[in-house]
Amino acid sequence: MNYNIIRSLEAPRTGGRALITNWANRMTDPVLTNIASAVNGNVFVLQSKLGRQSQDERVIAIEGVFPADVEGSHNQFSLVFSSKPNNEKLTALTERYLAVTRYLAPGGFLVMDIDKSVIKSHATIWAGRIYQVLKNVRVTDSGYGTLTLTGVKRGNNVADDLQVQNVSAFLNYAKDNDPDFPSFVQPFRVALPNTPHAENRIYFRSKSIDLEALENKAAGLPWDMRRISQEVFGWKRPPVFPAMALRAKLYGALMASGVLGSLRLTSPVTGHTCIVRGDSRRVERERNHQEEKQQIGSFESLINVLDLETGELTTYDPQRAGQVRIFLEEWAESLADRLQEAFPVAYDPINAPYSQVLKPLLRNVIDKSFFGRGVRNLSSGVRPSLTTTQKHVCTALLIKSLGKRAVLPEAPQYDDLPAKGNHAVVLSGDPGSGKTFTSIRWLEGLVREYADRHNCSIHTGGWPLSVVITPPANVPGFEKSIQTASTFFATRVVYRVNDLYQAMKEAKTAMTPMVILIPRTRMRQSQGIKAVYRLDEPPFEEDHGYFVPNIVCPTCGASVSCPSCRTKTQENIQQAAEEALTDTVSLRGKNCELCGSPLWEETRNGELYSLAKALKVYARKMDLDLLGLILDEVHEDGAPDSKQGQAMGWMADSFAKVLGMSGTFYGGMASSNFQIFFRLFKWFRSNWAIDEVSNFVTRYGNWRRTWRTGRAKEGWGARVELPGVSPELISNYLINDIVYMSLQEAGFDLVPRTDYPVFVSPTAEEQIAINRLMDDIKAKVETEGFAHEKKVRVSGSELAKLHVLPSGFHLHTFSAYSNAFRCSLCGQPKPLCEHQWPVEDPEEGDEALVIEADPLLDPEYFSAKELALVDLVRKESREGRPCLVYVYHTGKYALNTRLGDVLQQHGIRTLDVAHVRPDKLERTINNAADTGADAILVNPVRAGTGLNLIATPTVIFYQTVWSVLTMMQGAARSHRPTQTTPVRVYYLVTRGTVEEVILGRVIERMAAIFLASGGDNEGMAAVFDAVGHQETLTELLVSYVSRNVHYDLASVFEELNSAQRDLLPERLANGGAGERPSQEDVPPENFPDIRGAEQLTIF
C-alpha cells in the first residue's frame, strides 16, 4: 500500500487516536510514527499476539482480536486502518468489516483493505453499505489482490450523495487493475476530527491489569461521591431558615421528625431531668390485605422521654390522636427555645418589627394605602391598606427574597441573613387571605430596591421587567389588583408572542416599571408568526440611494415599506429580499395601511413557540433585566411531564426573584411537591435529580406494591404512591421556603361557612337501573378480568359510568340503564319493559327487520337527584340566596345542559356559563347573581382558583370531584373576606352508589391536606397515617365493583368532625369555623333525607 495517503491528512488540533487492526506486520516503525504524527496522539495497534514493541512511545501495542477487544470504544478514533478480511460469508464480512467504522469518530478517516475476489461479484452490495457510512470514498489497487478503500465517516446527516449505480460502476472500474487509478483523482486533503471526548476511556479488554496502577486508582477514588457518603454517614439536612417564627402547632411535627436529636430538658411538671428524642424512620412491612399480599413502605414516628431520675421511658406515638397534644402540654414551652436555636428565623415581627429594621423605601411600600375606588377597608387604619398580618408576611417575604439588602445596616437582629436573599419563596395562604395584594407589594418592594441600586427613575428609565403568571380567569382581577395596590406599575396582558415582543420593547424604554401578565395556559405554547406579504415585480425600487425590496400587501397589493430591509449595494439585493420575507419582527403586528388586513399570520405548523422561551430570548437580546416573577396558583404547575410546568421552570430560572403563591400548596402526595420544588428551587436541584421522584417518594412519602401471582413470572409489582408525607418533609423543606398565612391571622372576620352532605335516595326504578349497571360492569370485570395489581382491562368509560350514572342516567349514553327510556312497543319504562333490545318485529316473521334500539327518552322524567337539586335551589332562592352549582361532567356528558333544562322547566332562573370566556367569568357570574339568577351552572375546574364569587353565598356540588384541590378551591370561591352572608356548601350524594365512597375519600384527604398546610401538630397524625386505603380513582372503582365496597359516609363525617374538635381546639375556640353566635346560620329545614347528625362543619 502506498502510505503517502497519510500525508494528505491534517492532524486534529487537540489530538486524536489511531487504531490499526491486523496490519501491524506490514507497517514499519516510521510509518507508525507518521501515523502518530498525523493524528497528533497515540496509535493503538491491535495484534493477536504481541510482537515487537515500537520505539515510539506514542505507539501502543495491544494483544487482542478485532472487534471483541475494542467493544465499547465507539466513536473514539480519528483514523482507523483495517486489514483484509478472511474467508467467511460475504454478508457477514461486509457487516463485520464495515463494523470498524463504528469505532471511528464522525469525520474520521478509514483505510481498509478488501479482497478483490470478495468485491468482484457483489460490488453493488458493497457500494451501498460503504456509502451509507462513508463519504469521499476512493478505491485504489494495492497490487496484492486487494483493493484499498479510503473514506471519511459521515456524521449523523443522511447519506445525501448515495448513488449506488455510479459507485458500482466506479468500483467495477477500480477492479480492473488500473495502475493509474489514483492519478486522475483530484488531490484531496482531509482534516481529521478531534477525539470527541479527550478524557474518554478506551476499553481494551485483553490488556492485563497493572496492579500498582489499580491500587493507585483505588486510593484516588472519588470517595466523596454523593450516594456513598450519604448512605454511610446519613443524609445531612440542609440549613433551614424559616421566614417567620414557627407556629407552636408545628412543634409536634418537628419533634417527631427527629431533626432535633436528643435534647436534655427539665420537665416543668415533675422537675426531673429528662432526655427527649423524636425519631422518624422508614419501615417496609408486608401484610395480607383482602386476599392480596402487599408491601407497604411508610414511616414510623415516635417521641421518647427518658426520665433520668426514675429511669422510666415514656413513649408518645404521634400517629395516635391526642398523643402529641399530651406531649406538648408538658414540653412545648421547653421546646420553644431549642427550636429557635435549631431554626433561626428570617424575620421576627415581635422583637424586631419591620418599622424598625426595614429600609425606609421598603417600609413605605408596605405602609402605603391602596388606590382606586371600591376597595373595602379590611385593615385597622383610616384608609384601606394591607392588614397588620399581611404587612408582616410581606416583610418576611421581602427579607427572604432580598436578604441583607432589605434591612438597615444597623439592624443587629439579622446578622445571619444571606447577602442577596433567596431566589424563590412560596406564599401559601388560605383562599381570600390577600395573597394577591401582598405579592404586589412584594414586587413593588423588589423593584424599588432595584431602582435604588441601579439609579432607575422616570427620567433615566432602565427599569427591570416583572411578570405575573396567573390562571386565565384571574387575569383581569390581578390586573385590577395591581392598579389598586400600586400606582407604580404599568401593566400589559400578553397572549401571543408578538404581544410579548411589543410589551418587552415598550418595557425597555418605558418611564415606569412594567408588569406583564400572562395567562398560565399560554405559557406552554403559543402561535408562531409567518409573514404573508410578498415581493412584487420588479422586485426592487430605489429610494434615496437605497435598494428597497418591493413588498406588497397580499390583499390589496399596496406597497408596504420595510425600512430595515434596505441595502446600498447591488450585491446585497437578494439578501435584502430574503430578509424582507423572513423578518417577521420588523413587520410583526403591522397591518396594511390601505386595507387594514394583517401582513402576518399565526401558524401552528412547525415548532410551536413557547412564550417562556420567547421571553428568555427577547430579554437576552434586548438586554432587559428580568427581576420579579409571581406565579399565582403555583400548584397548577406541579404535574410531571407537563409543558406548562416545564415553562414555569424555565421562567423561574430566568428571573432574579420568584414568588410562588398557592392556597393549596400541599398536594397530598410527596411527588406532587417534588416537581414544584424541583422547578422552583435551585438548592433542591442540587440535591435531587429529575429522575429521582421515586427515591424522593421512598424517602418522604408512602408507597405500596402488590405480589403478582398467576403469571409466568411471580414477584412484586410496580410501586404505587399513596397519599401522606413524612414529617421530615416539613422539617427539611416545607418550613424553609414557605410562608403561611391563614385568614384568621390576616385579621379577616370571615362569615361562618357550613358544609352539608345532602343524601338523595334513588327511586325504586332508579335503583333497578343502578343495580343493572353494576351487574353489567361487574360481569365485564369478571370476564375480562383484572390482575392483582389492578390493571383494569375494562375500559375507562365503562367505569366512568359508575361515577356519572347517579346524576345522569337519563342520558342517551345510559339509555340501556335509564328509566327515562320508554319502550316503543309496550310504552313501559326500561326497567319494567320485558323486551330484549334490539327486538324483532313479530309481524315480519323470519325476514324480520331488526328494529334499532333508538332510545326514547321521556322528557317528563326527572331523576331523584335532579329533583333534589331543584328543591335545594328553590329553598335557597326563597331565602334570597343565589346558588353556584358545580357540575363536573360537562362536555361529552353535557350534564350542564341537562341541568339547565331541568332547572328552567321548574321555573328556576338559570345561567350556564360554559360558553363564557374565562377572563369574563367572575364578572358574569356576579352580575347574574346580582340581577336575579337563582342558579349558575359552572364546572369547578374552570372557576376553581382565584375568582371572587361573593354574590353566590350558596355552593352546591352536584357531583363529587376526585381532585380534592378542586373541591377545596371551588368551595372557597364564595367564602371570601368580602363575603357578608353566611356561606353554605352542599354535597349532593346518591345513596348506595359509588358517590358515597368517593365523597368519603375526598373528605378524608381534604382533612389531611388542611391539617398539613394549616400546620397543625395533631393533624400531622392524620397525614402520617394516610396509608390505609388510599388509591387511584380507577382502583377505587374497580374495588367498588368487584367487592361491593360500601362506604359508611356518616362515620367518615363523624370521624372528621370529632377529629376537628379534638385536634383544633384553638381554632374552634377562636370561633373561626362557623360556631360564632353573633352570625348564626340557620340550617335549611326539611331537606330530602338530611340527617341532623351529619350536618357538620368541615372548616
Added chain:
Amino acid sequence: MKDKELRIDHFIRPKRVGKIQRVQDRFSPGPQETGVECLGMVLTDSTRLVAGIFGGRSTNLNEFLATTARWSPCQLVQPDNDTPVPFSISFEDLETYEWEDLDFGKLVLLLHKGALASQQITQLGDLPNFFCWSKADEDQPALGLLFEKLQKIVALPLDPQWYPRIWDELLAEGYATTCTCYGGFSNLWEVIITKDEWQELVLSLVRRKVLG
C-alpha cells in the same frame, strides 16, 4: 458533632491484599482464577463478607459479581500466606458501589447495610446486625454513627456524652465483637443486640446512675 466531618476515605484506605479464586469443587480440577484483585476485605467469624473492595478488568469483575460469587464459595489468596481465606457473599445484605471511569478496569466496593447510616435501610428487623467503623489510624470506633443509627431503630433517647461509656458496656457484655480485617479496612466491629436487650442495657445504666 465531630463525626460530621468524617469522610469515607478516613475509614477505607485501599491496599492490595491478594487475588480472589473460586474454590475448587468436585467438577473442577483445582481452584479457578477469577482475575479479580482484592484491595481490602472484612469478614465476620462465619466467613461472611461485610465489606470489600475488588478491582480488575470489568469483564472479570462483572462475571465475578454476577455468577461466581453468587453461586460458588470464593477464597482470598495472599502472596505472603499459603493458606487461602474462604469467604462467601450474601448480596441481599450488601450495597454495591462501582467506579468504572478507569482506563482499563473497574473497582467495586461492597458494604453491608448494617454499616450504613442511611435511613433507607428499613428491613433490619428485630435482631439487626450493626457494624461500627473506626478511622484508619484510630482504635476507637466512630460512635456517633453507630448510636445515631441504633436510636433510629429503637428510638431510645441518649445523651451523646454517654456514648463511650455505653460502648465499653457493649464490649464488656459481649454484644460487640471484632471482625477480621484485611487490607484497606482497619477496624470494624459487629454489634448484635435485640431491641429489648439494648433498652435494658441503657436503662440499667441509668438506674444505676452510671449515666446521668
